[in-house]
Structure formats: C-alpha cells, structure tokens
Amino acid sequence: MPRKATPMGWGVKREGRGLWTRNAVKGVSVRGERRKRDGRIEWRRWDPSKSKVAAALLRTKREPSEILPVPGSTCLYLGASSGGTVSHIHDVVCGADNHHGGQVVAVEISPRMTRDLVSLSQKRKGLVPVLGDARSPPEVAPFMRSKAQWMHQDLSIADQAVTFVRMTSAFLDKGGIAILSLKAASERYSDGDDNSRFAKAERILNDSRLVLMERIDLSGLEEQHVAFCCTLP
Numbered sequence: 001m002p003r004k005a006t007p008m009g010w011g012v013k014r015e016g017r018g019l020w021t022r023n024a025v026k027g028v029s030v031r032g033e034r035r036k037r038d039g040r041i042e043w044r045r046w047d048p049s050k051s052k053v054a055a056a057l058l059r060t061k062r063e064p065s066e067i068l069p070v071p072g073s074t075c076l077y078l079g080a081s082s083g084g085t086v087s088h089i090h091d092v093v094c095g096a097d098n099h100h101g102g103q104v105v106a107v108e109i110s111p112r113m114t115r116d117l118v119s120l121s122q123k124r125k126g127l128v129p130v131l132g133d134a135r136s137p138p139e140v141a142p143f144m145r146s147k148a149q150w151m152h153q154d155l156s157i158a159d160q161a162v163t164f165v166r167m168t169s170a171f172l173d174k175g176g177i178a179i180l181s182l183k184a185a186s187e188r189y190s191d192g193d194d195n196s197r198f199a200k201a202e203r204i205l206n207d208s209r210l211v212l213m214e215r216i217d218l219s220g221l222e223e224q225h226v227a228f229c230c231t232l233p
Contacts, residue, residue, distance in 0.1 A: 005020075008057065008064040008065055008068060009064070009065040009068050009070070009092070010022075010070070010071050010092060011071070011091055011092045011095065012046075012057075012064075012068060012091075012092055013043070014057075014058075014064075017048075017058065018045060018046075019045070019046040019047075019048060019054050019057060019058065020036075020043040020044060020045055020046060021043065021044055021046050021088045021091040021092060022041055022042070022043060022044075022091055022092075022095070023035060023042040023043060023044045023091060024090060024091045024094060024095050024096045024097075024124060025096070025123050025124060026042045026096075027042070028123065029044065030044070030083065030084055030087040030120065031047075031050070031082075031084045033045045033046075033047060044087075044088070044091070046088045048221050049221050049222070050084060051084060051085040051088070052085070052152075052154055052179075052181035052218060052222050052225060052227060053085050053088075053089070053152055053179065053181075053227075054085070054088070055218045055221035055222050055225075055227070056179060056181075056216050056218065056227040056229070058221070059216045059217065059218060059221070059227075060214060060216055060229070061214065062213070062214055062229075066177070066213075067177055067179065067213075067214075067229050068092065068150075069089060069092060069093050069102075069149065069150035069177070070092075070093075070149070070150075071092060071093060071094075071095065071100035071102060072093070072100040072101050072102045073093055073102055073103075073148075073149040073150055074102070074103045074105075074144070074145060074146050074147065074148050074149055074150075074173075075089055075093055075102070075103065075104045075105065075148055075149070075150045075151070075152075076105050076107070076140070076144065076148040076150075076151045076152075076167075076171055077089065077104060077105065077106045077107065077151075077152050077154075078107050078134035078140075078151070078152065078153040078154070078155060078167060079107070079108065079134055079153060079154040079155040079156075080106035080107060080108040080113070080117055080129075081108060081110075081113050081154075082113045082116035082117065082120075083106060083113075083116055083117045083120045083127075083129075085152075085154075086104060086106045086117070086120070086127065087120060087124065087127075089104055089150075089152075090102075090104050090124050090126065090127050093126070093150075094124065094125065094126035094127065097125055098124075098125035098126035100126075101126075102126050103126050103128060103145055104126060104127050104128065105128045105130060105140070105143050105144055105148075106127060106128065106129050106130065107130045107132055107134040107139075107140055108129070108130070108131065108132075108134070109131070109132065109133055109134065111131060114129055114130075114131040117129035128143050130143050134153070134155055134163075134167070135155070135157070135163045135166070135167070137166070137167065137170035137171070140167075140170075140171065141170070141171075144171060146173070147171060147172065147173035147174075147176070148171045148172055148173060148176060149173050149175075149176045149177070150176060150177050150178070151167070151168060151171065151172055151176065151177070151178040151179070152178070152179045152181065153167065153178075153179070153180050153181065154181040156183060160180065160182050160183070160201065161180065161182065161200070161201035161202075161204040161205060161228075162204060164178070164180040164205070164228075165204060165205065165208040165210065168208075168210060168230070168232065169208075169209065172232045173232070174232055174233070175231065175232065175233075176231065176232055177213075177229065177230070177231055178210070178229075178230045178231070178232070179227055179228070179229050179230070180201070180205070180227070180228040180230070181218075181222075181225060181226075181227050182198065182201050182225065182226050182227075182228060183224060183225055184197045184198065184224040184225070184226075194224055198215075198226045201226075201228065202215060202228065205228055205230060209232060209233075210230040210231070210232060211230060211231050211232070211233055212228060212229075212230050213229045213230060213231055214228075214229045215227075215228055215229075216228075216229065
C-alpha cells in the first residue's frame with residue numbers, strides 16, 4: 001500500500017519518515033534528491049539526515065506547521081552553505097516564479113558556497129544570496145526588505161547562542177519563529193560535555209528576550225545537534 005501523506009502546511013508533506021516539498025522548479029533537483037509527480041505537482045524529497053530543519057520537523061512534539069515559515073513571508077537563513085535546505089524553504093515561501101511574493105535571504109561566508117547559491121537563485125525568484133558574515137547585522141541589513149517572520153541559524157562557530165540572540169534581536173519580527181541548530185563540537189572551548197554545552201546555550205536563550213518554545217534533540221539524524229525553537233513575543 002502507498003504511504004499516507006500528511007500535510008504540514010502549504011507545499012510540505014510527510015510520508016512515513018520522509019518529507020517532501022512542492023518543487024518550485026519542476027524537473028530540477030538541487031542535491032540529486034528524488035522527485036515524484038502527483039498530477040501536475042512535482043515534489044522533492046527533503047532528506048532529514050542532510051537538513052537540520054527537516055530533522056527538527058520530524059522530531060518536534062509540536063505541530064510541525066508551528067515551526068515552518070508560511071508562504072509570502074520574509075525569511076533569513078544564516079549559514080546557508082550551498083543551499084540544500086534553503087531550496088526547500090524557498091519551495092514553501094516563494095513557490096514557482098515567486099507567486100507567493102516571499103523573500104529568502106541566504107547568508108554564507110564561503111565564496112565557493114555562495115557561487116552555488118547564486119546559481120540556485122537564478123532559477124528561484126525571491127532567493128537572495130549574500131556573501132557575508134552571518135554574525136554581523138550591518139552586513140545583512142541591506143538585503144532585508146523587512147523584519148523576518150522566520151529565521152534559521154546553522155553556523156559552525158563558537159558562541160552560537162550569543163550570535164543567535166544578537167541576530168534575532170536585529171532581524172526577527174514580533175511573533176516570528178527562529179531556530180538555532182547548535183552543534184556541540186563547535187563549542188569545544190567550553191568546559192564540560194555536550195549536554196553542558198547545550199544547557200549553557202539554553203540559559204543564554206532564556207536570559208534573552210526570546211521565548212524558548214522547544215528544545216529538539218536531533219540524535220540519529222544529526223549527531224551532536226540540538227535545535228532550539230524560539231519566538232519573539
């Protein structure tokens with residue numbers, strides 16, 4: 001029997017342990033992912049072992065739609081790499097030819113990875129690649145059309161939580177959702193084990209203006225990672 005599909009919001013569905021987004025560029029895969037047709041709609045598989053956002057959607061105890069961006073919103077992605085996850089966010093927020101009118105600002109410090117983002121943006125209207133320091137509000141601000149309703153930070157740096165608080169303070173809209181994908185290995189300068197590093201990050205978030213909605217353990221999909229889902233009241 002075919003697996004039952006469970007919608008998670010516009011353009012996102014779950015089938016078994018797999019996630020799929022409605023492809024904004026029919027006939028094109030971004031990282032060689034599987035595609036399939038459902039009538040006139042083409043879906044792309046969103047691999048949770050290669051995307052912290054997808055892993056968080058599978059592991060959250062909340063309704064997944066609560067931590068997804070909505071079509072037409074303004075999104076900020078800090079640490080975009082070559083754009084795998086960014087492309088799935090674009091599927092939802094912008095859609096084909098950006099008929100939703102969304103914006104996804106993707107910030108990456110590596111020139112090599114940014115070239116991939118630029119190539120991706122040529123077929124995906126509404127995707128804005130930025131070569132810059134994702135820790136620096138002045139480098140990001142010129143590309144934002146408004147405050148962000150959704151943000152994701154995935155940076156392999158020390159002080160990930162401190163950076164997250166700074167960037168959300170600068171760019172997150174009231175009522176917006178922000179996800180910090182924190183990698184314990186990047187906090188090696190801190191004393192203690194991985195759990196103590198995650199606990200330290202959680203204290204930093206709780207001491208900020210953000211409200212921590214959920215702490216999601218990504219073990220089994222993304223090792224040594226925790227996703228902190230926050231909102232700004």
